[in-house]
Amino acid sequence: xxxxxxxxxxxxxxxxxxxxxxxxxxxxxxxxxxxxxxxxxxxxxxxxxxxxxxxxxxxxxxxxxxxxxxxxxxxxxxxxxxxxxxxxxxxxxxxxxxxxxxxxxxxxxxxxxxxxxxxxxxxxxxxxxxxxxxxxxxxxxxxxxxxxxxxxxxxxxxxxxxxxxxxxxxxxxxxxxxxxxxxxxxxxxxxxxxxxxxxxxxxxxxxxxxxxxxxxxxxxxxxxxxxxxxxxxxxxxxxxxxxxxxxxxxxxxxxxxxxxxxxxxxxxxxxxxxxxxxxxxxxxxxxxxxxxxxxxxxxxxxxxxxxxxxxxxxxxxxxxxxxxxxxxxxxxxxxxxxxxxxxxxxxxxxxxxxxxxxxxxxxxxxxxxxxxxxxxxxxxxxxxxxxxxxxxxxxxxxxxxxxxxx
Numbered sequence: 001x002x003x004x005x006x007x008x009x010x011x012x013x014x015x016x017x018x019x020x021x022x023x024x025x026x027x028x029x030x031x032x033x034x035x036x037x038x039x040x041x042x043x044x045x046x047x048x049x050x051x052x053x054x055x056x057x058x059x060x061x062x063x064x065x066x067x068x069x070x071x072x073x074x075x076x077x078x079x080x081x082x083x084x085x086x087x088x089x090x091x092x093x094x095x096x097x098x099x100x101x102x103x104x105x106x107x108x109x110x111x112x113x114x115x116x117x118x119x120x121x122x123x124x125x126x127x128x129x130x131x132x133x134x135x136x137x138x139x140x141x142x143x144x145x146x147x148x149x150x151x152x153x154x155x156x157x158x159x160x161x162x163x164x165x166x167x168x169x170x171x172x173x174x175x176x177x178x179x180x181x182x183x184x185x186x187x188x189x190x191x192x193x194x195x196x197x198x199x200x201x202x203x204x205x206x207x208x209x210x211x212x213x214x215x216x217x218x219x220x221x222x223x224x225x226x227x228x229x230x231x232x233x234x235x236x237x238x239x240x241x242x243x244x245x246x247x248x249x250x251x252x253x254x255x256x257x258x259x260x261x262x263x264x265x266x267x268x269x270x271x272x273x274x275x276x277x278x279x280x281x282x283x284x285x286x287x288x289x290x291x292x293x294x295x296x297x298x299x300x301x302x303x304x305x306x307x308x309x310x311x312x313x314x315x316x317x318x319x320x321x322x323x324x325x326x327x328x329x330x331x332x333x334x335x336x337x338x339x340x341x342x343x344x345x346x347x348x349x350x351x352x353x354x355x356x357x358x359x360x361x362x363x364x365x366x367x368x369x370x371x372x373x374x375x376x377x378x379x380x381x382x383x384x385x386x387x388x389x390x391x392x393x394x395x396x397x398x399x400x401x402x403x404x405x406x
Contacts, residue, residue, distance in 0.1 A: 004314055004395050011310065011391035017303050021388045023291045024224075030393040032372045035170075035198060035338045035383025038224030038288075047287035051280060072282050073251075074269055079289045080223070080232055083297055084196060084215070085206040090237055092272040093219070093282060097197060097231040098128045099247070100216040103272065104233060105136040105164055106246040108191035108214055111239065112161035116190065118143050120155055120163040126170050129195055133164050139246070149176045156188035163190055167205065168198035168336035171375050173328040175199070175336045179210045186211065197221060201292075202337035202385070203301045207234055214239070222337070222385055225285035233272040240268055249274035291387060303386035304337040311339055311382065311394045318402030327379065338383040340375075364404045370397045 012018055025040040055063040064070045077091030084091075095103075109119065121133040123146035130146070137144035147155045149165055156163070163185045168175050178194060185192040194215040199205055201222030207215055215234040219225035235243050245265070250256050251273040254264040265271040312326060324341040343358045358374040365372060365380075372382040382397065 004317060004399075005392075008310070008391040008395040011306065015303065015390065017295070017299060017386055018390060020291065020295065021390065024388045026388060028369065030370045030389075030397045032370065032382040032384065032389065032393070032397055034224075034385030034389070035202075035221055035381065036373055037220055037227060038222060038385060039388055040226070041224055041288045041291045043290065044226070044284055044287045048280070048284050051283045056279075069277075069279050069283075072279065072286065073273055073277055076282060076286045076289070077232055077269060079286065079292075080200070080219070083205075083223070083292065084200050084217070084234070085204060086208050086234055087237070090207075090240075090269055091232050091234045092269040093232045093285070094230050094251075094273055094277045095233075097195070097216055097218045098132055099274070100231050100233040100272075101129055101132045101164070101193070101195065102136060103245050103247055103274075104193045104214040104216055105133055105162055106140060107235075107243050108162035108193055109136065109140045109142060110244045111242050112189075112191055116159055116161035117141070118145055118157075118159040119161055120152060120190075121146050122165045123148050124169055124171070125164070125166050125195070126197070129164060129166070136246075149181060152181055153184045156184060156190065158189070160185075160188050160190040162193055164193045164195070166195045166198070168202075168338075170198055171327070171379060171381070172340045173198075173336045173338035173381075175203070175329075175334050177333075178205070178212070182210050182212055198336055198338070201297075201300070202304055204297050207236075212236065219285050219288075221383075223285070224288045224291065224385075224387075226281060226288065229281050229285045229288075230278055233269075235269060235272055240271065243271055245271060245274070247274045251275055251277070295387070300386045304384055305332050305335065307384040307386060307389060307391065307394055308335060308337065308339050310391055311384070311398055314395050314398030315339075315341070315401065318398045319405050320402070323405040324380070324401075337385070338381055341380045341382070343378045343380065361401075361404060365397075365400060368400050368404070370400050372397075 025042050055067040073093045076093040078088040081091050119137050119142050134144050182192045191213045196217035200217045218231050219229045248263045252271045254266045323344050327340040329335050358378045358380050362374040
């Protein structure tokens with residue numbers, strides 16, 4: 001038995017979160033793609049069945065009141081709040097991440113006022129965030145300026161209205177300094193909008209502690225809400241009465257059933273709502289969040305760092321030298337909950353022109369029971385969800401990768 005196998009066994013035996021694996025539907029596959037789609041919590045199917053058969057099938061329209069459908073966006077937002085360091089009453093669930101990014105960026109620009117005509121956007125952001133920011137800039141008559149997160153402090157100025165940043169880089173797993181960057185944005189008199197898709201449920205965020213203005217995130221990654229589960233929007237409490245949504249809908253009206261021709265926004269987080277919420281996926285998410293009962297985000301973060309440390313150690317032992325290069329920072333303060341490995345051009349997994357094809361490597365991994373994903377042209381991504389990934393999973397994944405690349 002190898003030293004790494006023994007180390008994995010010892011780490012799993014000492015892991016206080018290991019029992020949480022039983023809360024999920026899993027098999028003998030090593031699932032390292034929770035940074036794209038989280039595993040299914042075991043109790044969710046029965047809860048969804050109740051929503052469909054009883055709440056919809058029997059109660060029908062009565063469920064808007066009797067089953068709490070109408071208040072679900074804020075109720076579920078309050079379930080997410082402690083996972084991102086927010087007090088209740090500041091998060092509303094609904095719509096997609098893209099729609100919420102649009103709401104947040106436009107609202108931030110409107111709060112900044114006419115004297116500020118520039119929006120900064122993370123140049124390394126997930127493409128949709130960039131597309132949305134560009135559209136928001138055109139709609140509001142602002143100039144969009146892409147910069148790297150490291151360049152933000154020097155790029156800020158009196159013209160800056162809003163800054164849209166990712167907490168964790170989706171390709172490399174790099175964790176950006178939310179407290180320092182938020183402080184820099186505020187010092188310039190601008191508003192900070194954070195995308196938490198790759199950090200919520202994986203590490204402490206501290207929205208309230210660090211004075212974040214607006215934040216958005218998805219729920220189908222580390223929060224395990226299911227494919228296409230609704231996103232969420234955070235509006236800091238003292239900004240809520242100034243939050244001017246570019247998508248006013250009847251659900252965010254102060255009197256939604258008044259059916260008045262003139263729009264008057266609701267107070268508090270509900271003014272972030274738009275139209276009728278997607279009840280089936282929303283209540284599946286609510287059920288999925290039960291797996292967090294009694295779980296500390298700090299404990300999750302500690303295990304996440306231990307898992308990624310161990311994975312990098314195993315890759316160093318099992319993968320022949322020069323075959324992969326880690327794009328993920330070694331420093332814990334700069335690392336999210338994934339490891340991104342760039343394939344070497346010398347691998348041999350290549351198409352015409354000699355370009356490395358990480359997809360071919362990932363396909364072989366999946367065939368051997370190790371599921372991650374890749375980003376073209378040459379990056380293998382491995383996401384580590386501490387609620388259900390163990391150290392033996394990590395050792396096996398790195399060992400199989402080494403065998404394939406040998």
